[in-house]
Amino acid sequence: MHNRGQAWSRGKVDFSKSFTLKFQAYLGTDIGGADGIAIVFHNSPAGLSATGVNGDGLGARGIANGIVLELDSYSNTGAPASDPAGSNGHGRIWRSSNQANLTNNIELGNLKDGVWRDVVVSWDAFTQTISYTVGGVLAGSYTSSNISTDIFNGATKVFFGYTASTGGLNNDQRVRFLAPCTDLPLELDTDNDGTPDYLDLNSDGDSCFDAIEGDENVTLSQINPNGSINITANGGVNANGVPNLVNSSGAADVGNDVGQGIGTSQNSTLQAAQCVNAFGCTTAMYLSQTNILYNVNTATNPFAYPAIGTASVNYNAIGINPLDGRLYGMQVQNSNNVVVINTDGTSINLGPVAGLPALTFNSGEIDNLGNYYVKVNTDNSQLYKIDLNTMTATLINLTASVNLPDIAFRTTNLLLYGVNSTNGQLVSINPSSGLVTAIGITPGAVNFGAMFGSSTGEMYGVDNAGGFYQFNLTTGQRVLISNAPASSANDGAHCVTAPITFSADLAVTKTDGTNTYSAGTNTTYTIVVSNNGPFGVLGATVSDPVPSGIPSANVSYTAVVAGGATTSVTGTQTGAINDVVNLPVGGTVTYTVVVGIPFSFSGNLVNTVTVTPPSNITETIPANNNATDTDTQAVCYKPVVTAGTVLDTSHGITSLNRAGNDVSGNNWPMVRKGAWTALESKTKGFxxxxxxxxxxxxxxxxxxxxxxxxxxxxxxxxxxxxxxxxxxxxxxxxxxxxxx
Missing domain, CATH: 3.40.1620 (YefM-like fold)
Structure with missing residues (x-):
């Protein structure tokens, strides 16, 4: 059996200062066992992965830039070990790189007797001398002219640890610390900034204070500008100087314990979300592509996407948490790590989410309660809800399989919305039950990679091919609000408790082409509702009441659209106009209204039409939102009555010299029937x-x-x-x- 092993401290020993290191060693009970334990200080480029050879090298030989203090329990008489013959315990100091002796062997007696022995390592920085004793017996002492340059390749802070190995033999070999807090001269300096972690308020150098990254719930408002806990404002300290804020029953306590654990404060790859600047809960919208964050600039049509900044990783499924105003996302590809995006576009990694598979999450949103929903952008029926406080996920099984490039939350009915990319149909998801509801039209395959929900209930989306649309949540219809650049690998984010608003100039005109009317006739009005921009409008209302004194049955109308506009009017309708229209920029709805004026009608004929923008639209010119047409009654005369008894006209004036002449005048004016007076002339006017x-x-x-x-x-x-x-x-x- 040929084995070796090592145990290294994450902290380092500082050789610029004198120190004493104490522990106990146990080298087994097998008198024929081997090989012993080595105390090693090194500055190997391999760091915590440094390892040496087995057997007589004690697991230390071959480690660069180090020094070894051995507790050797076996006699390997060959080079380079050159142990004393027959020895069952001896000490020596040597270079770790090649096992070259720095001191001679010192016999320590039988170390394999099952006894725990005190081992004391002493370093005198003034004399540059390192020595150690085993069971009170000096095992070796070495003085260097400059140990930093002689042994450690210029370093003063080096790794410390133990190595051991076996050749063909083995034994039970152990070390233990009776008082590790005082007997280990280790200074952990995670970020290598020269300040040991126990004095460093930002141990890992990630710009996030340890008090925030520790395992209690300390907030930014509870710390001082330098990162220390504000004990004056947060309950002082206990008898041991530990802030009561993190002690049992303290405002930041988690787990009903005393003090604060390190949490992620020594891991620069993980940070607390509090250490990221918050975007806030505003009307702003954001778009991400791979690892770049963009602002959606709605000042002009078409929209512009100015870049905010670039993260070190690709991410998607972004959403703004209304509870802290921060922008969260999922790292891609094939990851379950949550990231937080800074206001400069950089990102931090919050680490993996328990219960969340490592997949590629492209669709995400955070609701008004801070629940983070994520979904894989494939045709599937799984939605996950992430608790950002506990970093745990819960699976929500959906009632239908859908492919949603992005989702957005609507606070007015607590539903998620997205566009199924396979058929272009708008769908809603109830996150409480998993119920999927298809809405209205299926216009065909399309990718809405960024969705945005407004606090006032409107739902918007960015078509990856270009264009920013608003959706009718009843019919599924969409209207172009603004042109926008094409994008891919994208996602959208907006705080769901903030409104999204645009401006537009809606206008309406109305005329029947005349200033007068005649009772008993029809008059025809032309009404034109238009949108002069700069942005499209979904859900404007058009109201044209029946004129006063005109029966509703006497009014009929039709509607014709142009420029992408839509209307709810179909065919010929009667009565007042109460229409809901969608108007892209330049779109129009033209109504033709026919009014039958009763014989009994008198006075002015007044008709007023009004177009009213929805709540998410700011009207730029309110004065042209209504139009009134007023006609006055015309005076007329009635034609000659030719039916019934024929009456002669008994009075007339003529320039033809034939009044009363039955022969040449044809009995004029009596021949002109049914008039009071007849006037005639060929060459002269009356x-x-x-x-x-x-x-x-x-x-x-x-x-x-x-x-x-x-x-x-x-x-x-x-x-x-x-x-x-x-x-x-x-x-x-x-x-x-x-x-x-």
Whole structure:
């Protein structure tokens, strides 16, 4: 049996200072056993992995830049060991690289007698002398001119440990420490900054204070700027000087114990999330690609993606935790490590999640309670919920298998949403039950690699091919809010308890092409609802009430869309318009509204239409959100009545010299039937009295009769008195009145 082994301290021994090292050694009871134990100090490039040869090398020979103090229990008389013949115990100091002697052998008697012996190693930094005793007997003493350069290749802080080996024989060989806190001169300096860990407030040099990375729940608000616990504000210390904050029943205590363990404070690859700057819970949106984080700049259309920074690892499935404002993600590929992204794009590793398989998680979101949901971007039915406090995961079995490149949480109904990449259909997931619900249309395969949920209930997504869309959560329809660059290997994050808002100029116009109406006729309005940008709108409402005095049954309308707009109007509808429309930038919805005006209608015909943006849209020009069309009633006359008894026209004025002439005048004007007065001329016009408005008003009321006509030079119209009163004057504008 040929074996060797070693045990190294993570801390180092400082040879720039004098020290004493104490322990006890036990070398077995087999008088024929071998080979012994070596005390080794070294600065090998192999560090904690350093190892030597077996047998007479005691497991130490071959270790670079070191010194060995041996407790040899067997006689190997050949070189390079050159042990005393027949010895069952001797000491010697030698170079670890080649076992070259630095001192001669010193006989120590039988060390294989089952006795624990005190071993004391002493170093005098002033005289540069190292010596050791075994059971009170000097086993070796060596003085160097400069041990740092002579032995340790220039180092003053070196590794310490024990090695042992066997050749063809073996024995039970042990060491133990009776008072390790005082008998071991080790100074652990994890980050090699010259300050031992017990004095260092950031032992691993990862910019995260030990008090935060320790195994208690100390927060940034409970420490001083230098990283020490603020004992003044947090309960002082106990009799041993330990802060009460981390003691049993302390505000930061975990486990009802005394003091604080090292946690991850000596592991620079793992940090506490508190040591990362928080993005906060704001309206901002973020997009990640492989290891780069981008800001989604919504100031312009199309959106821009300015880079924030680059992490040392690739990550995906990002989400912002509303409870601490930090951005979390999953390391990829094939990992169960959670990372936290700093505000400069760098990342820290929080380590693996218990219960979470090492897979490639591309889809992730954090809900309003801080639960972190992750999913593998393949067609599967598994969703995992991660507790970021305990770093444990729970499997949620889904009722359907879906492929979701990303998911987003909606606080108003506590559901997750994503787009199934196989058919483009929007789906919701109930994280409490695992219920998957397909929503509306299936437009075809598409990858929405980044999803964003607003606190006001809206759901958005970035198409990997380009474009930022909002989803209708009832129909599954999507409307283009803004153009955006194409992206891949991406994911999106937004704080779910913060709103996402955009601006737009919605406008509406309405006209029937005239300023007057005639009772008993139809008038046709054209309404155009448009979006002048800069961003698209989903869910704007269009309201066009029936004009006052018009029955709802007398109103019908249709709608036509353009530019990617959508409407809920199909076919011909009746009554008031109450429509919900989606309007990309430049999109329009045009309504054609036909109003039947009753014979009994009088007064102004007033019709007002309004377009109202949804809550997530800030209207830039509210003044054009409504439009009103007002028509006044037109004055008319009725055509000749030709039915019933035929009446002669008994009064007329003619320039043709035939009044009353039965032969040449054809019995004029009696031949003109059904009129009060007949006027005729071939070459000359008929001129009525031309009066101003003031002159017309001066006509005595007693002289006014129904049917009286004058030309109003002020209003430039033919006026007819329709009532025989001063109020009965009206301009004669239309050719005829509807028959009633």
């Amino acid at each position: 001129v009525l009295n031309r009066l101003t408005t003031a002159q017309i008003a001066a006509i005595p009321s007693a002289d006014l009769v129904e049917g009286m006509m004058v030309y109003n030079t002020t209003l430039d119209c033919l006026q007819v008195n329709t009532t025989g009163t001063p109020a009965g004057w009206a301009c004669f504008n239309t050719q005829a009145c509807p028959t009633n």
